[in-house]
């Protein structure tokens with residue numbers, strides 16, 4: 001009974017944070033202030049959105065995805081971000097219980113959701129998000145007494161990806177990866193350690209390659225070979241899988257080698 005209450009509460013809390021993440025995803029890559037104005041407004045007509053039209057998930061459904069004032073459609077992304085953040089909050093609670101660790105785990109998920117949707121739309125990963133994640137990752141690891149693994153994770157994660165980027169640029173003359181991805185892996189490594197960083201790179205690359213090949217195949221008729229996908233969302237996905245199931249993955253993998 002108590003657990004059910006906390007699951008529902010953490011979901012609702014997550015959707016509220018998701019609503020805030022929508023603001024971050026809209027404003028950060030456009031160079032706008034996150035805090036000012038404090039209210040939300042419709043991107044089409046600029047109308048201030050009333051509090052009762054700004055209830056996570058519910059308002060989107062009530063208004064059928066349209067602005068009450070100008071009736072222009074609000075992207076499904078707004079609903080999706082709130083839903084994913086709500087689910088991420090529940091997973092964070094189930095992993096950590098009522099503990100300071102919840103804040104760190106949920107912060108990781110929140111930053112990854114913001115990175116995913118910003119990278120999908122703008123092909124950038126804002127430094128502010130990577131920096132916040134990096135600092136939080138170091139702090140979290142210090143509190144959990146595994147700071148050495150965290151530092152190793154930073155070097156393995158960022159170093160490995162930097163090496164790939166360098167190789168691509170040097171030998172193929174193309175900028176295959178952005179420095180945003182490299183900085184992102186420093187953040188992931190700080191949180192997840194060296195094994196988590198490697199898992200994120202390999203699993204993220206694998207899923208990215210599969211999606212990339214499928215995408216290139218589907219879009220072949222139009223612009224051949226020009227199909228490009230950002231890497232950040234795949235890294236984000238793989239890292240969140242590891243965040244929640246890393247203990248089992250590591251045990252299974254390292255156990256199998258002995």
Ligand SMILES: [Zn+2]
Pocket residue numbers: 042043044045046047067068069070071072
């Ligand atoms: Zn409007």
